[in-house]
Amino acid sequence: MLLRNRAFWLVLPAVLLIGICFLYPVTWLLQRSVSEPVWGFQNYQTIFGRSIYLGVLWNTISIAGTTTTLCALFGFPVAYSMVHSKPLLRRVLIFVVLIPFWTSILVRSFAWLVILQGGGIINDLLIGIGLIVEPLELVYNRFGVLLGMVQVLLPFMIFPLYSVMARIDESYFKAAMNLGANPIRAFLRVYLPLCLPGLLTGAMLVFIISLGYFITPALLGGRGDIMIAQLIFDRIDEFGDWPLASALAIVLLVGTGLLFVTVNVLLKLRGRGV
């Protein structure tokens, strides 16, 4: 019966391709973390026992956390402004956010390098007008990474927030004001809680995506300040150390997976009014 089903034959090529050339390789990679050099958890002991690896894990979490916070702080007013703009301006703003989203991360990182470098535009300008003598260190450090990552990930915060805000009935906010709440209080007690699902979704997306980020931190970051994806790349590219890279991949996957599940449970609980 299955073989005579048209849908089965239509979906089969895609499933075979993803199964053989994606799921199998990923399983192959992940099992090496426990099977090599001998069966056991030695690779995880290495990761969680050495301060260099722990340092990279902490870097990853702290860069992702800061990126998420900055995206929320900037994305919130932007989304609000989009919702309350006239249709034409709104279209322009959406387009402005989408252009970098569809531009290669490589191109954007290169642009930041040109602007921020020691002999880059900002330093040239500041030295030119006599404000500073020595060029500022704006790139190859945490500052450069955050500037680049927030720009890339901002759309993932703005669009969930935008879709929630567009559905909020403004009269709640006005009612709170009429009942005597000042704008700040009305915002914190009425408007912000209504935005929470969008904020939570956006924050989860930004955090999860930044955990696995590779290109931006590799180009704009400092040499000692690397994230987990770079560590995976280096272990394979420079040392051919598959077991450790595989264990790092598991740590990254489990971390993102747990976060995804937690946030979804939180959103469901909220949806039920708990």
Added chain:
Amino acid sequence: MLYSVRFWGGLRGVINAMLVVYMLAPLAVILIISFSSAMFLTFPPPGFSLQYYEKMFSNPTWTRAILTSVKIMVPTAIIATVLGTAAALALSRMQSRWALVIRGILMAPLIIPVIITAAAIFGVFRIWGLYGSLPGLIIAHVILTLPFVMSTVSANLMVFDNRLEDAAANCGAPPFTAFRRITLPLIAPSVLSGMLFAMVISFDELVVSLFLSTPTVRPVTVQMWSNIKGDTDPTIAAIATVLFLFSLLALLIDGLARHKSGRAPGL
């Protein structure tokens, strides 16, 4: 002040301006610098010249890299569009629990961090002899782009009325004719969007290509990567501009198609 409409309006203006500068200024700088007549990266450029574009097209390293990227992009877009559209059509007609499982499997490359996909494919493709070959890169790019095509077409099929195709079948049209004459014209805009996304993603892809490419088979993004990591050759500004204009063109075509079919602009 907190009650003043003008204050909030002004603040919104400032926020909008900050957004535009932050999102577009870096790209604008690249665009301007690529037409610079200076021998090194400087801003503002002292004069206008096409020297970097000439260098790009006369340097075999760059022309070969661009050609490699196109050779990967075209088959990738075609295969991903056909397989992704077929999968979306099949899933829209499936009722069982299997549909959910299959959709999950096909969307997995979008969810799993790309560095893991890249390392895994590299490891296995090296054993299979696909490392450093065009077919290897094409297969890898199809895996990364197929979920985009499928989800774009699926979103369109959700508002498509299956009864239209059934009606054609009842009137005696063979399945393929019903699909070609009824379903395909109606979902064509989303198929086009999916294909454009596939092209842009493939052309801009770096991480997986970095693992799979060798000095002989090297797409343009990998070539850029190694140049940026070394000394910054200003020719990259011209290449970056080409890459950027390519994405912009795809986005504009997609926007037009969406506008015509009445869909909202989106990701």
